[in-house]
Amino acid sequence: MQPRRNIGGAGLTLLSYAVEVCVENGAKTMALALPEKFNVALIQMSCGSEPADNLAKAIDRIADAARQGAHVVCLPELFQTQYFCQREDAVLFDLAEPIPGEASRTLGEAARKNKVVLIASLFEKRAPGLYHNTAAVFESDGSLRGLYRKMHIPDDPLYYEKFYFTPGDLGFRAFDTSAGKLGTLVCWDQWYPEGARLTALQGASILFYPTAIGWHPDEKAEFGAAQHDAWRTIQRAHAIANGVYVAVVNRVGLETGNIRGNSAPGKGLEFWGGSFFCDPFGRVLAEGSYDKEEILVGEVDLKHLEDTRRNWPFLRDRRIDSYAPITSRMLDGK
């Protein structure tokens, strides 16, 4: 009942890639060994009214993160704009782009230039009238490794996402990268243990949650602390239940959904920052402020992950013979 080895500091680690010779079916192939340790960077940023400025800022921050030793970088949800879902306006579908497209090419180029794996949240135009909230994963050579389309779509006052985003149809995903298997989920997914489980079972060492969550100014005094705490708690629990690292990347700042001078009415949303990185036992190793732009860097250590799971062997005892009813809406016989 004990993880016997403690986590070291989240300091910088030089990545060493040993080139191995593999013999498969008699043919010699060269394979790149995956790192046992690597650094991830969480870009907590604010988003202004000009999409091009936000993209340029993100590109700068990716370079900053690489200079700080990051091998994997994650940006917040829909970082190219203020959070436009504060109003329902069909004109705003113009913000979406196909993938590949101009933004994805710029981001891929930033990944290549800085030699980082990059997870970037994009408003994807898939077909006329068909849009997704999508996390794109870029390899460190600039290639697009794949897409995850947000599976759980919220709809709450000022978070009118069901208007914009068709629920994902690619399922839950972990991607093979030069940093090993990385899991991608997006914001509202963070409230669903099923999403974390199905991503972790694919072998992800870490789950990334690009996020846009904040307080309604009128409610913050009464409910703000409990809301933030519930959000932090449930995501730490995904780390614990699955024995994986978790990286949550939120935006900061008060926004009214201002896109080139056109805002939603009302008091807006105060995005609460608080991006964090926790280990496979839910220990928070790095955590951002509520109100400042920051780059958090943390270390993923596969030896620590292995050690945690050996001492708390939750995956060993899952009752997979009994979980099938989880595909029910309610178990009420109706």
Added chain:
Amino acid sequence: MQPRRNIGGAGLTLLSYAVEVCVENGAKTMALALPEKFNVALIQMSCGSEPADNLAKAIDRIADAARQGAHVVCLPELFQTQYFCQREDAVLFDLAEPIPGEASRTLGEAARKNKVVLIASLFEKRAPGLYHNTAAVFESDGSLRGLYRKMHIPDDPLYYEKFYFTPGDLGFRAFDTSAGKLGTLVCWDQWYPEGARLTALQGASILFYPTAIGWHPDEKAEFGAAQHDAWRTIQRAHAIANGVYVAVVNRVGLETGNIRGNSAPGKGLEFWGGSFFCDPFGRVLAEGSYDKEEILVGEVDLKHLEDTRRNWPFLRDRRIDSYAPITSRMLDGK
């Protein structure tokens, strides 16, 4: 994104049962309306070497809880003995009893006498060589409402449960009682989001976790805080994910598994208490100490549960079309 109504204090509430006349298929029947609010009591207790003494103590505490206004009472896991799973010894199967049996009759009588619904964890002898770790639910008239047999069975140093307990074959369960639907799970189940989900989906307003968890004395200084925090965090997360109350009932005290003078060698386990009761947004409303016997009383308020779920509508957006692979051991194609 906001539970707009705050929880009141966990004060005592008089239960009022209105007798309603229901007309069903033309026949008039009398039905007891379920309470909108009720109090639950969590009995945090230490367990000595004499089983009869532990049972007598539990019976006293049930009466105490009833005097404090409890309508539902939950005892810790296997409260009749010290935690015997610290050693593997076939003689200890003698501690098990059939249900119904002597202990269950005594407990049912205590439920009736104190007019409480009672959740009691028992070492169940089902057949020669077939034993379970079972939560028995007694109605306030003393009748046995049903059994939940612990589904996830641990096996770790000093927690040799796989030797004693056959994994449950009744699935996850919520029971109809005079306090409405109550969910029962046991200890190691607390690390599995699937168990919480499958119990909550049956309509439980509250999940009970009778528990026996503690520190290895040699590890407490280095890992104790993280272990306790992970345990508390994941169970709060079950409340949040499912919009249900959660009641965790642990034992306290250092034990060597002493049963009538026969102990396991070694330093034993320090059971960490810390029983707690939290609301459907994971807010801890009552919490026990690490080292003292206590009775915690908290209020379940169905209006608050409804309100929490309306404002954080997680159940609305579950992607039940995509969860089927959760019945896999790993999603590794092997």
